[in-house]
Amino acid sequence: MGGNVLLIQxxxxxxxxxxxxxxTRSTAGARHQAIRRLCLLLFVVGAAASVIFPQVLSRVANxxxxxxxxxxxxxxxxxxxxSYISTSHRRMNRMSRQxxxxxxxxTLSEARSGAEAPPEAHSPATPSDAPDSATPAEVxxxxxxxxxxxxxx
Amino acid sequence: xxxxxxxxxxxxxxxxxxxxxxxxxxxxxxxIADVIAxxxxxxxxxxCVDDGSxxxxxxxxRAAGARVLSHAVNLGQGAALQTGISFVCEQPGARSLVTxxxxxxxxxxxxxAMVDLIxxxxxxxxxxxxxxxxxxxxxMVKRVVLTFAVWFTKQxxxxxxxxxxxxLRAMTIPAARKVDLTQDRMAHASEIVLQxxxxxxxxxxxxxxxxxxxxxxxxxQSIWNSVNILVDLLFK
Numbered sequence: 001m002g003g004n005v006l007l008i009q010x011x012x013x014x015x016x017x018x019x020x021x022x023x024t025r026s027t028a029g030a031r032h033q034a035i036r037r038l039c040l041l042l043f044v045v046g047a048a049a050s051v052i053f054p055q056v057l058s059r060v061a062n063x064x065x066x067x068x069x070x071x072x073x074x075x076x077x078x079x080x081x082x083s084y085i086s087t088s089h090r091r092m093n094r095m096s097r098q099x100x101x102x103x104x105x106x107t108l109s110e111a112r113s114g115a116e117a118p119p120e121a122h123s124p125a126t127p128s129d130a131p132d133s134a135t136p137a138e139v140x141x142x143x144x145x146x147x148x149x150x151x152x153x
Numbered sequence: 154x155x156x157x158x159x160x161x162x163x164x165x166x167x168x169x170x171x172x173x174x175x176x177x178x179x180x181x182x183x184x185i186a187d188v189i190a191x192x193x194x195x196x197x198x199x200x201c202v203d204d205g206s207x208x209x210x211x212x213x214x215r216a217a218g219a220r221v222l223s224h225a226v227n228l229g230q231g232a233a234l235q236t237g238i239s240f241v242c243e244q245p246g247a248r249s250l251v252t253x254x255x256x257x258x259x260x261x262x263x264x265x266a267m268v269d270l271i272x273x274x275x276x277x278x279x280x281x282x283x284x285x286x287x288x289x290x291x292x293m294v295k296r297v298v299l300t301f302a303v304w305f306t307k308q309x310x311x312x313x314x315x316x317x318x319x320x321l322r323a324m325t326i327p328a329a330r331k332v333d334l335t336q337d338r339m340a341h342a343s344e345i346v347l348q349x350x351x352x353x354x355x356x357x358x359x360x361x362x363x364x365x366x367x368x369x370x371x372x373x374q375s376i377w378n379s380v381n382i383l384v385d386l387l388f389k
Contacts, residue, residue, distance in 0.1 A: 099228070104239065108240060
């Protein structure tokens with residue numbers, strides 16, 4: 001039995017390590033997206049199969065050294081969850097980067113257009129009272145972000 | 154106070170017309186006016202980047218006489234700093250810029266001495282350091298965290314700084330142009346050191362005094378924050 005337990009442990013640890021590496025690397029190409037989607041498809045098919053043929057799942061579980069099929073499903077779920085965290089973390093990072101650049105550009109162009117005006121009057125005190133500004137100040141409300149959510153893992 | 158070099162630069166108001174103070178500003182309404190009033194006689198050009206403050210800090214800074222840029226949403230200190238740096242780099246005739254904290258921890262005299270060092274042509278980048286002399290008295294926990302930050306900076310940048318997370322820095326405009334902070338929050342302090350180090354320009358440290366008031370202690374970086382910084386740096 002010891003050898004079999006080792007097998008599933010190796011599989012799980014390799015998957016966890018792979019996800020950890022993915023987290024630190026910035027890879028956002030078409031290939032990765034395709035792989036991600038294929039993995040998701042595989043997961044869906046596997047989940048459906050395990051419902052229809054529970055004994056197959058049990059057999060697979062036994063083959064890699066896990067006692068019950070439900071346990072194997074749990075392990076798979078853990079891996080899927082971790083990889084979900086990894087991809088969503090990356091996506092949130094990219095999005096917050098874009099918001100940063102957008103906000104900065106807005107601020108700087110506001111400053112540039114206000115450069116000719118006297119410094120006291122160059123930019124709106126609050127975004128809501130800026131009818132004279134060329135930049136749409138209403139961006140504030142729809143873009144209100146959660147504070148530290150995306151970088152939690 | 155150990156004055157490293159005799160500043161040949163005149164200490165008059167007009168002497169610092171090409172040197173900008175960049176102050177990231179987030180909810181510091183109670184102190185920002187004093188900070189600006191204190192610095193304005195020396196540095197006529199102060200740009201505050203109001204990082205989506207909700208307590209009227211931006212108005213207070215503008216009333217005190219600073220140029221105020223406003224972020225529509227709160228992005229973090231690193232993002233505000235980068236906006237201010239980009240802005241100063243666009244200003245005609247700018248010679249150098251100083252990053253300065255909004256909460257009154259930093260001394261204008263230190264900033265002036267650092268600008269003098271740059272104006273003398275001795276160096277292009279000056280990092281403020283709390284630990285080159287014994288004036289600054291951080292608490293025990295803070296000392297441990299900062300020691301770790303120093304070690305981490307040395308590992309990641311190869312630069313032997315005595316104080317890795319000091320917000321008071323001065324740099325020439327060509328050096329500032331090389332800075333492109335992508336760490337929006339507190340991890341920018343490591344990033345800016347790394348990017349300035351990569352410019353290959355001369356750098357040095359200057360002993361500065363940081364005032365730990367109850368106010369700044371209440372707002373300052375906790376040990377939890379250093380965990381967040383590490384995660385931000387590792388999981389990009």
